[in-house]
Amino acid sequence: MRELTYYIGATIDGYIAGPAGEYDLLPVEPDISTYINRIRPETIPTAFREPLGLADAPNLEFDTVLMGRGTYLPGLETGAPSPYSHLKQYVFSASLDPALAPDVTFVASDALKVVRELKEQEGQGIWLCGGGKLAASLVEEIDTIVLKRYPLVLGGGLPLFDGPYAPRRFDPVAKQSFASGMSIETYRPR
Numbered sequence: 001m002r003e004l005t006y007y008i009g010a011t012i013d014g015y016i017a018g019p020a021g022e023y024d025l026l027p028v029e030p031d032i033s034t035y036i037n038r039i040r041p042e043t044i045p046t047a048f049r050e051p052l053g054l055a056d057a058p059n060l061e062f063d064t065v066l067m068g069r070g071t072y073l074p075g076l077e078t079g080a081p082s083p084y085s086h087l088k089q090y091v092f093s094a095s096l097d098p099a100l101a102p103d104v105t106f107v108a109s110d111a112l113k114v115v116r117e118l119k120e121q122e123g124q125g126i127w128l129c130g131g132g133k134l135a136a137s138l139v140e141e142i143d144t145i146v147l148k149r150y151p152l153v154l155g156g157g158l159p160l161f162d163g164p165y166a167p168r169r170f171d172p173v174a175k176q177s178f179a180s181g182m183s184i185e186t187y188r189p190r
Helices: 030-039 069-077 111-120 133-139
Strands: 004-011 015-018 063-070 088-092 104-107 125-130 144-150 170-177 183-189
Touching: 004 133, 063 069, 063 111, 063 133, 069 088, 069 125, 088 111, 111 125, 111 133, 125 133
Parallel strands: 004 125, 004 144, 063 088, 063 125, 088 104
Antiparallel strands: 004 015, 144 183, 170 183
16 A cells, blocks of 8 residues: 655744744755755655756655645746646645646545555655645554754744644654755654
């Protein structure tokens, strides 16, 4: 069975973006970028793969990416309606027009059902790219959380999980620290 991994950047206080979806305040540090490019090159958007020398890099961990509307829109607004064309792309939104990108599957409802079906199919891992509302709706299907932890406090913004109060225990299984002050933390459900 395929696994669902919520792989995302978050601040110390648990935000994935500012209140209006701002993500450019999250620093791109060379030490962690080099590491990510080596171990998860498929998580680099298609537009940046060639400039980074990753145009022909294989998908090492994931072959499918899931995005909520807020995660998908920044790419669309910059002219990239298919931000991860090297992956099977699913966007969960009831308001976006499926004609925006023929190689993106737009899902209007029942994300949990779609993810359960995807997990039963053959293939590599499934990457939950964001956002917090989608993550909250899928929390019971998340097999691993991998946080790129930024040494930054926002004090407000879009949270990692944006849903109803429903405690669920995850245990830390790995942590790697970088000279830039960033870390990568991995958690699995208890």
